[in-house]
Amino acid sequence: MEPGARSRAGTWLLGLLPLCVIALAVAAAALLDVPGLTGRLGPPAEELAVERTVLRPGSIELVVRNQGPDPVTVAQVMVNDAFVDVPLGRTEIGRLGTATVRVVHPWVEGEAYEVGLLTSTGGLIVHEIPVAVATPDxxxxxxxxxxxxxxxxxxxxxxxxxxxxxxxxxxxxxxxxxxxxxxxxxxxxxxxxxxxxxxxxxxxxxxxxxxxxxxxxxxxxxxxxxxxxxxxxxxxxxxxxxxxxxxxxxxxxxxxxxxxxxxxxxxxxxxxxxxxxxxxxxxxxxxxxxxxxxxxxxxxxxxxxxxxxxxxxxxxxxxxxxxxxxxxxxxxxxxxxxxxxxxxxxxxxxxxxxxxxxxxxxxxxxxxxxxxxxxxxxxxxxxxxx
Incomplete structure (x- = not known):
């Protein structure tokens, strides 16, 4: 290898050295289960954002995204404080994952609705529909x-x-x-x-x-x-x-x-x-x-x-x-x-x-x-x- 090429290779290796060190440190911490990294205090942080609402005859669909650090499971759904059937099952939504919550519930055009998503740990995420209007195809x-x-x-x-x-x-x-x-x-x-x-x-x-x-x-x-x-x-x-x-x-x-x-x-x-x-x-x-x-x-x-x-x-x-x-x-x-x-x-x-x-x-x-x-x-x- 020519001296110039060896010099350039050495320069790149020096630049990569800090990245290699931090990668080794993270791997060692994970393998040794370093105290303070995996332990959690308090209830899980559950954050769901409703990105889209779709209204069809007899049903309400919410496209939700988990924006929190912990998985979220939607266990029950309420519409205007009344529990309704949800043919979703207990699907776990991972971090940044999405899911469609379909609620079988008759709704009246022009009325306002409040949909509450109750998680498996008891958390409640509320989404408001100010005016119910059928979503076009x-x-x-x-x-x-x-x-x-x-x-x-x-x-x-x-x-x-x-x-x-x-x-x-x-x-x-x-x-x-x-x-x-x-x-x-x-x-x-x-x-x-x-x-x-x-x-x-x-x-x-x-x-x-x-x-x-x-x-x-x-x-x-x-x-x-x-x-x-x-x-x-x-x-x-x-x-x-x-x-x-x-x-x-x-x-x-x-x-x-x-x-x-x-x-x-x-x-x-x-x-x-x-x-x-x-x-x-x-x-x-x-x-x-x-x-x-x-x-x-x-x-x-x-x-x-x-x-x-x-x-x-x-x-x-x-x-x-x-x-x-x-x-x-x-x-x-x-x-x-x-x-x-x-x-x-x-x-x-x-x-x-x-x-x-x-x-x-x-x-x-x-x-x-x-x-x-x-x-x-x-x-x-x-x-x-x-």
């Missing part, structure tokens, strides 16, 4: 979810992109204000996705990451898009103009993925009113996203085909999100995906920052501040409609 509304995703994602973004001819007539000095308006729009989307992600994370098992999944998704998307941005900047033409607007479309698309998740999930549990008011509200709210996409290319010509592709990148993820949500996507995965949207939008805002600078090199000047606040206010106002 996911296989029957994929087409409907695609249609709704088109209504609230693709069409509004495409309509908003029709602002491009008007933007080209705006004096160059005022484009800074419009770019600041774009930053404000995106900032509100990031706030909205963060709140939604934290809310969804709280509905699932905290042992899978909880709110940390939103931060993990945000950091992952931010770093990935930063790498893409650096790669684009190294190519001829830099990362300005058309390539910058591509990043904006990607960021908005990831946000619309989360929006579609919320729509699909709500429909899956029968909590989505498919009325014209809801569709119109989402449409008006998302139309402003089209403005954010075309603003970076207001000073140059863009092929119509490219605009179509950008519109699909930004709007079509709403369809995919609706499908995922309707198929009972896990809360932990939904929180992670919503975090992706947050990180992507924050990275895009970072890219747009230099376009706000005035002749003195200031990013935050009166025009940009008014534009940012105006964009956030616009998104808030249109969000009230949905």
């Amino acid at each position: 996911p296989s029957g509304f994929l087409g409907l979810m695609a249609l709704i995703g088109t209504y609230v994602g693709v069409i509004p973004v495409a309509i908003g992109m029709f602002w491009l001819p008007w933007l080209r007539r705006v004096p160059p000095g005022r484009l800074r204000g419009l770019m600041a308006l774009t930053v404000g729009l995106l900032a509100w989307l990031a706030i909205d996705a963060s709140v939604e992600g934290l809310e969804v994370a709280g509905q699932g098992a905290g042992a899978l990451g909880g709110a940390g999944l939103v931060l993990l998704g945000a950091a992952t998307a931010y770093l990935l898009l930063s790498g893409v941005s650096a790669w684009l900047a190294a190519r001829p033409g830099g990362a300005d103009g058309p390539r910058l607007t591509l990043l904006v479309a990607v960021g908005i698309g990831l946000h619309n993925l989360g929006e579609g998740l919320a729509i699909g999930s709500a429909y899956a549990v029968g909590a989505l009113a498919l009325g014209a008011t809801l569709v119109i509200g989402f449409a008006v709210h998302n139309t402003t996203e089209g403005l954010a996409i075309v603003a970076p290319v207001a000073d140059r010509r863009v092929a119509p085909g490219r605009l179509v592709v950008l519109g699909l990148i930004a709007g079509a993820p709403a369809i995919a999100g609706a499908w995922l949500g309707a198929a009972a996507v896990q809360p932990a995965l939904a929180a992670l995906l919503l975090g992706f949207g947050v990180g992507a939008i924050v990275q895009v805002i970072t890219q747009l920052g230099p376009t706000l600078r005035d002749d003195a090199g200031r990013t935050l000047h009166p025009i940009s501040i008014c534009g940012i606040l105006g964009g956030m206010a616009l998104m808030y106002a249109t969000g009230l409609l949905s």
